[in-house]
Amino acid sequence: MATYWVPFAVVALALTAVLVVLTRLSAALFDEDATDLTSTELLVNTTASQVTLAAMLLVVGWLTGVPADSLGLAWSIELLAVGVGTGLAFAVANEALMRVFDAVGLGYDDSLREALTPTTLAGWLLLLFVALPVVAGFEELLFRGVLIGALSTGFGLSPWLLGVLSSVAFGAAHTAQGWVGVFVTTLLGLVLAAVYVTTGSLLVVFVAHYVMNAVEFVVHAD
Numbered sequence: 001m002a003t004y005w006v007p008f009a010v011v012a013l014a015l016t017a018v019l020v021v022l023t024r025l026s027a028a029l030f031d032e033d034a035t036d037l038t039s040t041e042l043l044v045n046t047t048a049s050q051v052t053l054a055a056m057l058l059v060v061g062w063l064t065g066v067p068a069d070s071l072g073l074a075w076s077i078e079l080l081a082v083g084v085g086t087g088l089a090f091a092v093a094n095e096a097l098m099r100v101f102d103a104v105g106l107g108y109d110d111s112l113r114e115a116l117t118p119t120t121l122a123g124w125l126l127l128l129f130v131a132l133p134v135v136a137g138f139e140e141l142l143f144r145g146v147l148i149g150a151l152s153t154g155f156g157l158s159p160w161l162l163g164v165l166s167s168v169a170f171g172a173a174h175t176a177q178g179w180v181g182v183f184v185t186t187l188l189g190l191v192l193a194a195v196y197v198t199t200g201s202l203l204v205v206f207v208a209h210y211v212m213n214a215v216e217f218v219v220h221a222d
Helices: 005-031 039-063 077-103 111-116 121-155 159-172 175-199 202-219
Strands: none
Touching: 005 039, 005 121, 005 159, 005 175, 039 111, 039 121, 077 175, 077 202, 111 175, 111 202, 121 159, 121 175, 121 202, 159 175, 175 202
8 A cells, every 4th residue: 555645744744833822722721710610621522532632643553554563553561661661750850840940930831730720539530541541552653653654665765864853843732831840841852852753653752741741740739
């Protein structure tokens, strides 16, 4: 089956732009404190939007014949363990960096995290076993698997260059966390890109991303 890289790339970049716009809209919403949605409703809405975008990306990838191995879909217990260890290291580094920013008066905007933090057991189950895996899965599929792996395979571009560009886009897709959050997320994107290029594994960065997010929510839960 022929692979139609250009149409796939156009759709992938368009979905990236959509994600950035949606994030900016959500940032404005939280800045204005204008939402009456509960944490559960926000989690359901976030999950549904990410599932929709991921489904669109996967369908377009299938229709255009993009090979699955270009995304880095290898699986093994060793890769899973590397992902867990990397995620824990990221969580520690992220917490330390946030404390540094707080110490110098550049506070992290945690309004989004607070709005999404559950208040019930069912909410925590939804967060930890549905919402966070979906978000980490879609973001890693898009920003690492597609924007680095697939595009470097399809167009012969340097995965390191694509890693830098995708990390900038990754940061831009987190404006709901304020400019400090965007900066930190861009740095995280660069490290995730380096891990992805080095290991060639989408599983490693997905697990690392999920573990870091889960630890952050648990540590900062009231």
